[in-house]
Amino acid sequence: MKLKNSLDFARNLDREDPLRRYREKFHIPTDNNDMPWLYFCGNSLGLQPKSTAENIQQELKDWANLGVEGHFEAKNPWMPYHEFLSDAMAKIVGAKPTEVVVMNTLTTNLHLAMVSFFETNENRTKIIIESDAFPSDRYAVESQLKFHNLNPDDHLLEWKPREGEELLNYEDLESLLDDHKDEVSLLLIGGVNYYTGQFFDLKRITELGHKHGAKVGIDLAHGVGNIQPELHASNVDFAVWCTYKYLNSGPGSLGGLFVHEKYAKNKELKRLTGWWGHNKDTRFNMRQPFDPIEGAEGWQLSNPPILSMAAIKASLAIFNEVGMVAIRKKSKDLTGYLEELVLELGENVIRIISPKNAEERGCQLSIQVKNANKELHKKLSNRNVITDWREPDVIRVAPVPLYNSFEDVFRFVQILKEEMNGY
Numbered sequence: 001m002k003l004k005n006s007l008d009f010a011r012n013l014d015r016e017d018p019l020r021r022y023r024e025k026f027h028i029p030t031d032n033n034d035m036p037w038l039y040f041c042g043n044s045l046g047l048q049p050k051s052t053a054e055n056i057q058q059e060l061k062d063w064a065n066l067g068v069e070g071h072f073e074a075k076n077p078w079m080p081y082h083e084f085l086s087d088a089m090a091k092i093v094g095a096k097p098t099e100v101v102v103m104n105t106l107t108t109n110l111h112l113a114m115v116s117f118f119e120t121n122e123n124r125t126k127i128i129i130e131s132d133a134f135p136s137d138r139y140a141v142e143s144q145l146k147f148h149n150l151n152p153d154d155h156l157l158e159w160k161p162r163e164g165e166e167l168l169n170y171e172d173l174e175s176l177l178d179d180h181k182d183e184v185s186l187l188l189i190g191g192v193n194y195y196t197g198q199f200f201d202l203k204r205i206t207e208l209g210h211k212h213g214a215k216v217g218i219d220l221a222h223g224v225g226n227i228q229p230e231l232h233a234s235n236v237d238f239a240v241w242c243t244y245k246y247l248n249s250g251p252g253s254l255g256g257l258f259v260h261e262k263y264a265k266n267k268e269l270k271r272l273t274g275w276w277g278h279n280k281d282t283r284f285n286m287r288q289p290f291d292p293i294e295g296a297e298g299w300q301l302s303n304p305p306i307l308s309m310a311a312i313k314a315s316l317a318i319f320n321e322v323g324m325v326a327i328r329k330k331s332k333d334l335t336g337y338l339e340e341l342v343l344e345l346g347e348n349v350i351r352i353i354s355p356k357n358a359e360e361r362g363c364q365l366s367i368q369v370k371n372a373n374k375e376l377h378k379k380l381s382n383r384n385v386i387t388d389w390r391e392p393d394v395i396r397v398a399p400v401p402l403y404n405s406f407e408d409v410f411r412f413v414q415i416l417k418e419e420m421n422g423y
């Protein structure tokens with residue numbers, strides 16, 4: 001019998017992996033000897049699909065040959081280009097195509113959504129976020145409060161972990177809502193927390209929020225393409241995400257917005273507007289009063305950058321082919337294997353703060369090594385192991401099912417073991 005902790009065992013898992021051929025579809029960075037890096041940073045910037053260049057080239061070619069006529073005559077006409085992304089994106093987040101749109105970037109979309117869904121009245125003035133929300137989310141929320149002349153010190157509430165713990169408990173969220181009865185207007189939660197990797201029960205959170213009269217928004221930066229958020233069924237009011245992490249669409253690429261179908265026809269909802277959100281039939285008549293497109297498209301402002309969208313289109317084609325069910329299945333196996341090998345290093349020297357239950361996390365494990373500091377992360381990088389360090393003391397490791405292998409995981413743990421010596 002092969003030992004789990006052996007290269008042979010890992011290679012065997014790769015041979016049996018139904019998704020193994022997808023690794024070939026990505027550019028994996030290599031060292032000077034053409035050895036592939038051990039890349040575990042798809043939670044920050046996903047790797048480039050080989051089909052991306054071809055997709056972008058098509059649009060460059062059409063622009064060169066057609067100029068402005070490309071809006072209608074390009075192989076993929078630019079005028080409706082964002083629509084080509086909606087079906088695949090909707091499947092990934094568990095939504096109806098009319099509930100999603102690709103536009104802007106994450107933080108911009110968060111602001112636009114808060115303009116619509118953070119409504120205040122005399123009593124309801126507060127927003128709840130996770131105490132360890134990603135900084136950009138916190139800054140965005142603080143600035144929205146200030147925009148409404150509300151002091152964040154009084155109106156920003158934090159859902160905190162218990163003393164000595166990292167993960168959040170739903171009972172504590174409920175107590176927080178009870179303690180601030182009728183005061184909370186919006187709950188904004190990271191669907192998968194960037195630091196711990198905790199994947200929240202979105203349906204449960206939404207039910208809690210709605211029961212207390214609050215709207216619920218989800219930041220899916222670390223969730224999209226990683227877990228299955230089932231946005232429509234969860235009944236969340238809105239969600240926002242980026243596409244440069246697990247959706248592999250390139251640095252600074254566009255974000256996404258989900259607005260639940262129940263708001264599709266609501267033209268009274270406050271929003272910031274632009275011409276791309278206007279009724280497509282009359283957009284070019286000009287001089288029309290604003291008439292929002294029904295659904296998420298009605299939140300668009302500008303005509304979108306086609307070159308970035310071409311990269312997203314390339315990546316979504318892969319997701320569409322594989323499907324989130326198969327991706328999630330491999331993800332649980334791959335991260336489960338990583339967890340097993342890491343725990344063998346000894347719980348007295350290493351600790352995983354991500355949830356133990358695979359249903360409550362995505363692919364990322366957040367690891368603490370006793371007495372280690374950022375130097376350890378540097379040592380790993382020097383050996384072409386790409387992870388990231390998040391202050392104060394966590395190494396985030398995200399094996400991505402589309403391009404990481406069980407062998408990558410095995411090799412990572414071997415190197416970690418060697419470099420941990422001395423801490």
Ligand SMILES: Cc1ncc(COP(=O)(O)O)c(C=O)c1O
Nearest residue numbers: 105106107134136137194221242
């Ligand atoms: C949870 C979360 N929110 C917000 C951001 C900021 O995204 P962007 O720079 O695309 O607005 C990120 C990533 O950078 C993130 O992980």
Ligand SMILES: Nc1c(O)cccc1C(=O)C[C@H](N)C(=O)O
Nearest residue numbers: 043044045134194221244251252
């Ligand atoms: N987008 C990034 C960038 O351009 C530079 C550095 C980091 C990022 C990230 O996306 C960080 C990521 N959101 C995180 O969870 O830490």
